Amino acid sequence: MLLRLRPTAKPSIANHVRRHFCTTGALHNAGSFAPKPQVFHHVAPLREYRKDLLFNKRTVGLVPTMGALHEGHLSLVRQAAVENTDVFVTIYVNPTQFGLNEDLGSYPKTWEADMRLLATLDRELASVGSGRVSAVFAPSTKTMYPALPPDSSVPGVGSFIEMRPLGQLLEGASRPVFFRGVATVCMKLFNICAPDRVYFGQKDIQQTVIIKRLVKDFHLDMDVRIGATAREPDGLALSSRNVYLGTRRRNVGIVLSQSLRKAEAQYKAGKRKRGDILWQANAHADNVLMQQDSLEPSKRATFEVDYISLADPDTMEEVDEVDETRGAILSGAVKMLPLEQPSEGEELGVGDGQIPVRLIDNIVLDPVS
Numbered sequence: 001m002l003l004r005l006r007p008t009a010k011p012s013i014a015n016h017v018r019r020h021f022c023t024t025g026a027l028h029n030a031g032s033f034a035p036k037p038q039v040f041h042h043v044a045p046l047r048e049y050r051k052d053l054l055f056n057k058r059t060v061g062l063v064p065t066m067g068a069l070h071e072g073h074l075s076l077v078r079q080a081a082v083e084n085t086d087v088f089v090t091i092y093v094n095p096t097q098f099g100l101n102e103d104l105g106s107y108p109k110t111w112e113a114d115m116r117l118l119a120t121l122d123r124e125l126a127s128v129g130s131g132r133v134s135a136v137f138a139p140s141t142k143t144m145y146p147a148l149p150p151d152s153s154v155p156g157v158g159s160f161i162e163m164r165p166l167g168q169l170l171e172g173a174s175r176p177v178f179f180r181g182v183a184t185v186c187m188k189l190f191n192i193c194a195p196d197r198v199y200f201g202q203k204d205i206q207q208t209v210i211i212k213r214l215v216k217d218f219h220l221d222m223d224v225r226i227g228a229t230a231r232e233p234d235g236l237a238l239s240s241r242n243v244y245l246g247t248r249r250r251n252v253g254i255v256l257s258q259s260l261r262k263a264e265a266q267y268k269a270g271k272r273k274r275g276d277i278l279w280q281a282n283a284h285a286d287n288v289l290m291q292q293d294s295l296e297p298s299k300r301a302t303f304e305v306d307y308i309s310l311a312d313p314d315t316m317e318e319v320d321e322v323d324e325t326r327g328a329i330l331s332g333a334v335k336m337l338p339l340e341q342p343s344e345g346e347e348l349g350v351g352d353g354q355i356p357v358r359l360i361d362n363i364v365l366d367p368v369s
């Protein structure tokens with residue numbers, strides 16, 4: 001890594017004073033009177049800015065996103081602002097993590113709304129005296145993939161980071177280039193931003209395991225922090241792709257989180273064997289699917305269960321029995337299928353209910369002490 005900085009603890013008053021009275025170039029120009037957050041599209045100016053932060057003994061927490069921001073993203077930014085003087089948010093829809101038949105083309109893009117949310121959050125952070133959202137990095141694909149155009153095919157041409165077999169399990173089994181793309185783009189973002197800490201959401205739990213492995217195996221000098229999954233009041237995990245659901249599929253989509261809760265209850269009741277933990281989850285998903293299938297096409301929302309998994313927390317390999325000293329990860333994915341027939345006046349969501357939506361969720365089964 002080019003920049004090396006051991007993170008200090010919470011931003012101190014001294015740090016806070018420094019951020020307002022810093023004297024070095026890029027940071028001075030971007031001082032407290034500049035609009036916040038500052039937007040960077042290119043690597044060199046962001047590096048200059050980062051270097052100035054380093055010289056001023058400030059710390060950077062990085063929150064990588066693909067935009068279409070929601071409360072889940074903002075909760076990561078808040079967490080980063082508690083632990084760092086400066087938060088960098090990256091907004092980049094990375095093509096190499098989308099397979100050739102996936103939804104890259106239709107991925108939601110809400111740049112103006114995202115910037116408004118970040119500016120509002122930054123003002124809120126300023127008023128409580130914590131770290132600030134100082135930079136948004138929104139690169140072009142030419143910037144992120146300077147040598148060759150990004151390739152989403154298998155095996156693919158280009159410079160990639162792969163983790164086998166971790167990246168081929170679960171989400172990786174359904175999305176064969178997904179974790180190769182995630183690991184590769186995150187390595188690029190980490191190299192560009194040189195953060196002290198990186199922040200990822202538990203909602204994408206296998207991604208967090210991949211990132212921890214990336215940091216460990218490549219000796220990256222940064223801490224990985226995981227933020228809790230932000231949810232709707234009924235438990236549905238927030239996700240940028242939820243805008244495609246519409247009311248009918250959204251109401252049925254809760255099946256995944258409900259199923260996982262049922263499995264968790266078995267673990268909490270002392271069950272340790274795979275079958276004993278998972279059967280209620282599978283039974284619940286089957287029941288909901290049968291109920292939906294029995295409805296008329298204008299009333300039903302059907303789905304396919306991709307997997308309901310009970311896996312080791314470090315390898316994501318399936319386990320037959322939970323080792324109480326390690327705990328386990330319960331996770332699942334369902335694909336909400338396009339609506340067959342809309343009904344009169346129905347709220348269909350972006351894409352008129354015709355875009356299939358992959359929902360993922362998980363619950364960590366903690367070790368028993």
Ligand SMILES: Nc1ncnc2c1ncn2[C@@H]1O[C@H](COP(=O)(O)OP(=O)(O)OP(=O)(O)O)[C@@H](O)[C@H]1O
Pocket residue numbers: 064065066067071072073075076199200201202203204227228229230231237238239240241242
């Ligand atoms: N509900 C959530 N709670 C906490 N973190 C979240 C939540 N949803 C997403 N994140 C985290 O935000 C970061 C950026 O995710 P991303 O931009 O892909 O949003 P997303 O909602 O996961 O989108 P998608 O619909 O593509 O899955 C990731 O670390 C992700 O885990």
Ligand SMILES: CC(C)(CO)[C@@H](O)C(=O)[O-]
Pocket residue numbers: 064065066092094097182185186204207
């Ligand atoms: C980490 C990430 C920003 C990499 O593109 C993406 O996978 C996401 O938004 O979770």
Ligand code: BAL
Pocket residue numbers: 066097204
């Ligand atoms: N939230 C993970 C990014 C993706 O699904 O592509």
